[in-house]
Amino acid sequence: MSDFYKINIVTHDIYRLHDTSGDKYHPEKPGRITSVVEHLKKGMLSTNLNFIEANCPEREWILKIHNNNYLLRFEEACLAGKEYLAHPDNRISYNSFEAAFYSCGSGLTSIDYVEKQTDGVFFCLSRPPGHHSETSLALGFCFINNVAVAAKYWQEKYNRERIFVLDFDAHHGNGIQASFEEDPSVFYASIHEHPTFSFPGTGYADDNGSGKGIGATLNIPLKPGSGDKQVLEIMDTTIYDALERFKPDAIIVAAGFDAHIDDDMSGLAFSTRLYGEIGMRLFVMAKKFCDGRIISILEGGYNINALCNSIETYLAGISIKTGE
Amino acid sequence: MYISEYMTKDPLKINPDLTISQAREILDSKHFRHLPVVDDNGRLLGIITDRDIRSAYPSSLAPDEERKRTLEQTTITPVGSIMSRVLSTLSPDATLDDALLFFRKHIVGAIPITDKENKLVGIFSIRDMIKAYSNIFGLGEKGSQLIAVEDDLDKKNIMSLIVRVLESNNISFTRIMRTGSRIYIRAQSYNIKSIKAALESEGLNLIERKVDV
Numbered sequence: 001m002s003d004f005y006k007i008n009i010v011t012h013d014i015y016r017l018h019d020t021s022g023d024k025y026h027p028e029k030p031g032r033i034t035s036v037v038e039h040l041k042k043g044m045l046s047t048n049l050n051f052i053e054a055n056c057p058e059r060e061w062i063l064k065i066h067n068n069n070y071l072l073r074f075e076e077a078c079l080a081g082k083e084y085l086a087h088p089d090n091r092i093s094y095n096s097f098e099a100a101f102y103s104c105g106s107g108l109t110s111i112d113y114v115e116k117q118t119d120g121v122f123f124c125l126s127r128p129p130g131h132h133s134e135t136s137l138a139l140g141f142c143f144i145n146n147v148a149v150a151a152k153y154w155q156e157k158y159n160r161e162r163i164f165v166l167d168f169d170a171h172h173g174n175g176i177q178a179s180f181e182e183d184p185s186v187f188y189a190s191i192h193e194h195p196t197f198s199f200p201g202t203g204y205a206d207d208n209g210s211g212k213g214i215g216a217t218l219n220i221p222l223k224p225g226s227g228d229k230q231v232l233e234i235m236d237t238t239i240y241d242a243l244e245r246f247k248p249d250a251i252i253v254a255a256g257f258d259a260h261i262d263d264d265m266s267g268l269a270f271s272t273r274l275y276g277e278i279g280m281r282l283f284v285m286a287k288k289f290c291d292g293r294i295i296s297i298l299e300g301g302y303n304i305n306a307l308c309n310s311i312e313t314y315l316a317g318i319s320i321k322t323g324e
Numbered sequence: 325m326y327i328s329e330y331m332t333k334d335p336l337k338i339n340p341d342l343t344i345s346q347a348r349e350i351l352d353s354k355h356f357r358h359l360p361v362v363d364d365n366g367r368l369l370g371i372i373t374d375r376d377i378r379s380a381y382p383s384s385l386a387p388d389e390e391r392k393r394t395l396e397q398t399t400i401t402p403v404g405s406i407m408s409r410v411l412s413t414l415s416p417d418a419t420l421d422d423a424l425l426f427f428r429k430h431i432v433g434a435i436p437i438t439d440k441e442n443k444l445v446g447i448f449s450i451r452d453m454i455k456a457y458s459n460i461f462g463l464g465e466k467g468s469q470l471i472a473v474e475d476d477l478d479k480k481n482i483m484s485l486i487v488r489v490l491e492s493n494n495i496s497f498t499r500i501m502r503t504g505s506r507i508y509i510r511a512q513s514y515n516i517k518s519i520k521a522a523l524e525s526e527g528l529n530l531i532e533r534k535v536d537v
Contacts, residue, residue, distance in 0.1 A: 025517040087467070088494060089514045132514075139467055140514040171514075174466055197533055199469035199514045201462070224533035265516055267533025302517075 004048045005319040006120030008113065010106045011037070012054040015127045017095035018103075020141075022083050026091055027265060027302035028141040033127055039308035045315055052113065054106035054126065057149070062104060064152040065145050065179055070136040074100070074143060085138040092143075100128050100143040107150030107252070110295040114250075115158050121283070121319045123255070123311070124297040131173030131254050131299050132200055140171065140200055146297050147254045148179040151186050154250050160293065161185055164248035166239065167192070168231075168278060169256020169299040170266030172203025172219065176254065182211040187218070187246045191234060193259070193266045194221040218242055224267030228274040235281050243289050250293040251286050257301030257310040265302045275310045279317025294318075327423050328416035330456040331437050331446035337362045340369055340404025347403045348377045358434040358447065361407050366443045368436050370407035380406055413438045416445055420456050423448055462498055462510055471509040471519060472531040475502065482507070485526060493522040506531060 016030040040049060062071065077085050078097040084090050106124035114122060124146070131147055132140035151163040165180075167173040167190040180186035195201050209217035220234055243251075257275065259268035286294035296318070301307035337360045338347060347359060351374050361370045380401070382394035413436045414422055426435055427450060437446035462468060476482055483500065486507065490497050495518070499510040511519055520530055 023515070023518060025521050026515065027517050087513070193533075195464070197470045199516075200466050201468045202464060202466055204464065261534065264520070264532075265514075269534050 002048055003321055004045060004316065005321060006050055007045055007048045007315050007319050008050045008052055008110070008118070008120050008122045009037075009040070009125050010052045010054050010110050010113075010122060011125040012102045012106065014095060014099050014102050017093070018099035018128055019093035019095070020091035022091055022093075023088070028091075028128065028300075030127075031304055032301065032307060033125055035304045036125055036308050036311050040312060040315075043312050045312060045319075048319065050120065052109065054102050054124070055109045055112075056098075056101055057105040057108045057153075061108060061149055061153050062101070062144055064156070065135065065148045066133075067136040074138065085143065087139070089141060090138040090143065091141075096128070096143070102126070103128055104130065104144045104146045104149050107146050107295065107297050108153050110297075111150060111154050111158065114293055114295060121315070122295040123315060124295065125311075126298055129256070129299045130175065130297075131167060131169060131256070132171070132175050134175045134178045137175075139175070141300075142175065145175045145179060147173070147252055147299075148176050150252055150295070150297065151180070154252070155185065160249035162247060162249045163187070164243060164246055164251045164290075165189065165254060166251065166282070167254035167256070167299070168259070169254055170259035170263070170268050171199050171256070171300060172221075173254055173299070174200050174202045177203070177207070177217055177219075180213060181209055181217060182213040184209075184212050184216045187216045187242065187248065189218040189220070189239060189242055190254075191220045191222065191231060193226075193268050194223055197224055197267060216246075222268060225269055227261070227269040228271050228277070231270065231274060232277060235278060240285065243285055248290045250290050251282070251295075253282060253294065253296040254299050255296040255314065256299030257307050257314075258303075260301070260303060260306040260310055262306040263301065263303040265300065272306070272309045272313050275314040276317035279314040280320060280322075281317075283318045283320070284322075325419045325421070325460075326416070327414065327418050327420060327437065327448050327452075327456075328446070330420075330452045330459075331416070331448040332452070333446050335360060335444070335447040337366075337444055338372070338403065339364075340407065341402050344377060344380045344398040344401050344403055344406065347372055348381075348398070351377060358449065360436050360444050360447060361403060362444050368410055368413065368438050368442055368444045369404070370409045371434070371436060372403050372407040373433070376406050376408065410436055413442075414448070415439065420453070420460075423453055427453065465498070467514075468498065468510050468512050469514070469516070471511050471516070471523075472533070473507045473509065473523060474529040474531055475505050475507050476529075479527070482528075486523070486528065489522050489526050489528070490519075493518070495519055495522065
């Protein structure tokens with residue numbers, strides 16, 4: 001008998017057609033997905049993997065977060081052969097709009113499966129990432145806010161009223177925060193490198209939501225150089241307590257792996273092993289607080305080698321059978 | 325960098341004949357902490373603060389008789405008699421540095437801004453100061469990150485070199501600060517790999533944050 005639960009990887013071939021190679025140093029490239037697939041198939045979890053193709057989401061779900069004119073502008077820019085949307089960081093190609101839809105679709109597809117009581121854990125191996133994008137703003141390689149749309153979908157399609165989002169990407173997910181800043185039903189917790197140093201320059205500890213949403217945003221900035229010790233303490237105290245107080249119906253993880261020590265996109269120094277520890281804790285917490293309803297959606301992670309190993313370790317952690 | 329950009333222009337002001345209780349009502353209703361006091365020609369006479377007003381009111385521990393008497397006094401005593409006479413002010417063309425030095429020297433929460441005829445034209449509070457500096461340092465501005473480059477005194481014109489490299493590579497930036505052995509750049513981009521490649525190609529060294537704890 002295997003030591004791991006089934007690991008459902010929700011992905012799509014079209015992600016490789018979102019081409020950013022016009023900038024030869026662009027870190028958000030198709031190889032991020034293809035390398036991880038190859039790595040996982042050869043690795044220790046290979047017999048536990050189940051690949052699922054992401055569906056294309058109905059536009060109405062994306063419109064829960066984004067403005068229609070923005071989507072039209074985005075599509076038009078891709079079809080017209082523009083090199084980027086709004087800022088040279090956000091490189092696009094002919095298929096980027098479609099890829100971004102399917103990237104968002106990976107979260108919604110996972111939720112459908114979770115709600116059908118499908119066995120195993122769910123990881124959305126998708127790109128482009130989403131957590132920096134806002135209603136009418138493409139930012140930091142992100143176009144459609146995959147996590148924010150997924151949170152709305154889970155609430156409105158399946159009546160899971162209280163969604164807890166944990167974002168452990170090295171960068172603050174300004175777009176997720178902006179979507180739910182005033183909404184007490186979605187709790188946004190983010191562990192990221194301190195905004196004084198790091199992109200996008202938001203996510204100070206002082207930001208804790210606004211209006212009715214005060215208290216449902218939790219920003220935990222880390223000093224450059226921070227690593228496993230700080231994060232494990234935060235997971236075991238601050239995050240655990242926040243989950244216990246919030247009592248979620250489901251958890252969405254904005255899983256970015258660019259805080260890894262070998263990833264030069266941040267000044268954080270997480271080890272590969274840390275991602276396994278985070279995974280194990282999330283499995284236990286999801287079971288305890290929301291009947292195991294949890295999905296993870298890929299955000300950043302740009303050092304291919306570190307990304308492959310970190311995702312594999314995270315998946316091992318979140319799917320390991322603990323002998324209950 | 326001038327305080328005139330950040331001060332409250334033409335602020336609410338009062339006449340010295342206003343009573344203490346009337347001044348209190350204004351401070352409370354507007355949530356102000358300072359009220360400048362001017363004469364009929366708009367010339368600055370003094371400033372009244374919420375603290376001055378509080379001191380004029382009876383202590384909650386005072387005996388009833390004394391409380392009543394002091395409360396009555398606040399309805400007839402003019403603010404002119406308890407206001408702080410202002411000796412120092414700044415002019416609208418003073419800089420933020422002038423204001424910073426002013427706050428360091430005088431224990432006050434706001435500076436009256438007057439023209440050459442001592443007419444009140446604005447008020448500049450510590451809150452305005454915080455706003456101004458947050459703005460200057462780009463606090464919370466979305467879409468940027470701080471890059472540190474090693475300063476190299478042997479490299480001629482290193483500051484202009486940095487600007488040239490950034491501009492020729494279409495990397496937008498809003499601030500460059502030289503402090504000690506480092507030069508900080510606030511770059512409006514997420515793509516550190518491109519920034520690094522551009523700066524390093526000109527022999528500039530980026531300082532890794534990972535080892536910077």
